[in-house]
Amino acid sequence: MTHSQGPQASLDLTHVLYDDSSLFSLALALLTLSPILLMAAYAVLVVQTRELTILIMWAGQLACEGFNWIIKRAIKEDRPNDLVGNGYGFPSSHSQYMGYFASFLICHLYFRHRFGSMGYPFLDQAWRGIVYLALVSWASIVAYSRLHLGYHSEHQVLWGAGIGVTFGLTLYLLAELIPVRHPQSPLGKFRAYLLTNPISTWIRLRDGWAIWPDAGQEEEWQRWRAQWDKRRTSAEHKRSQ
Numbered sequence: 001m002t003h004s005q006g007p008q009a010s011l012d013l014t015h016v017l018y019d020d021s022s023l024f025s026l027a028l029a030l031l032t033l034s035p036i037l038l039m040a041a042y043a044v045l046v047v048q049t050r051e052l053t054i055l056i057m058w059a060g061q062l063a064c065e066g067f068n069w070i071i072k073r074a075i076k077e078d079r080p081n082d083l084v085g086n087g088y089g090f091p092s093s094h095s096q097y098m099g100y101f102a103s104f105l106i107c108h109l110y111f112r113h114r115f116g117s118m119g120y121p122f123l124d125q126a127w128r129g130i131v132y133l134a135l136v137s138w139a140s141i142v143a144y145s146r147l148h149l150g151y152h153s154e155h156q157v158l159w160g161a162g163i164g165v166t167f168g169l170t171l172y173l174l175a176e177l178i179p180v181r182h183p184q185s186p187l188g189k190f191r192a193y194l195l196t197n198p199i200s201t202w203i204r205l206r207d208g209w210a211i212w213p214d215a216g217q218e219e220e221w222q223r224w225r226a227q228w229d230k231r232r233t234s235a236e237h238k239r240s241q
Contacts, residue, residue: 017084018149028145035097035142050204051215052195053112053176057104060171064100064164068093071163080153092152092160098139099164106132107172112180114213180210 016032019025042058045051068091077090109131117124143161146152152160179191194200195207208215 016149025149028141028148031141032094032145032149032151034138035094035101038097038101049208049215050206051209052191052205052207053108053209055205056171056175057108060104060167060175061097061100063171064096064167065093067167068096068160068163077156079151079156081150084149085151089152090156090159091163092143092146092157094146095139095143095152095157095160096164096167098142099161100168101164102135102139103165103168104172106135107169108176111177112209112213113215116214116218 016029018029038061042054042061045054046058071091072088072093075090076088079085079087079089109128115124115127115131118127139161143157146160147154147157174187175191178185179188182188183192191207195205212219
């Protein structure tokens, strides 16, 4: 039995065209898909950690994508190559996505998060610099991949990255920096409400960075290690009897 079908469309979420004769083009095609992995990472981190900051970052990422959808349909600028990609091209959603991600996360790592010390201040600062450079490089490579693969023109990529960075910096300022630095401000009181209302208490939403510089990772590991050593000692004692 056959069913009548309407017009068919392609879901090109993971469909990327690249130069089959070039390994560099293949590498860029793989990297251009990497933003998809971030959505799964957001979901896992929110469920696992229940951190308000991660939830805000995820919500901002979705809002940034929605803003990109609105801009594209308002400006209606075509892609440079009609044979590559669906929909309008301005601004590049991949560039905007990664611009937001890198800018928000770098702000968080700079203003609030502290990595465990290696015992040498120079190495601690070098490690932070490497992390910042890695995030900027990742975002830049994804943005360049859209240009190299022909999905967007140069100005579509640059505008996308610029909008994403602006969106990320603005959201971090309003949702994180001002509320944390000025808890008695309207934004600070609203953040406190997000953490203390009955629903947030029920789902165990928290702000680990308000208590620990690393959101409690070191303390949680120390508690685990203490229990681990205790069980090992107990098991060895029983075997020796």
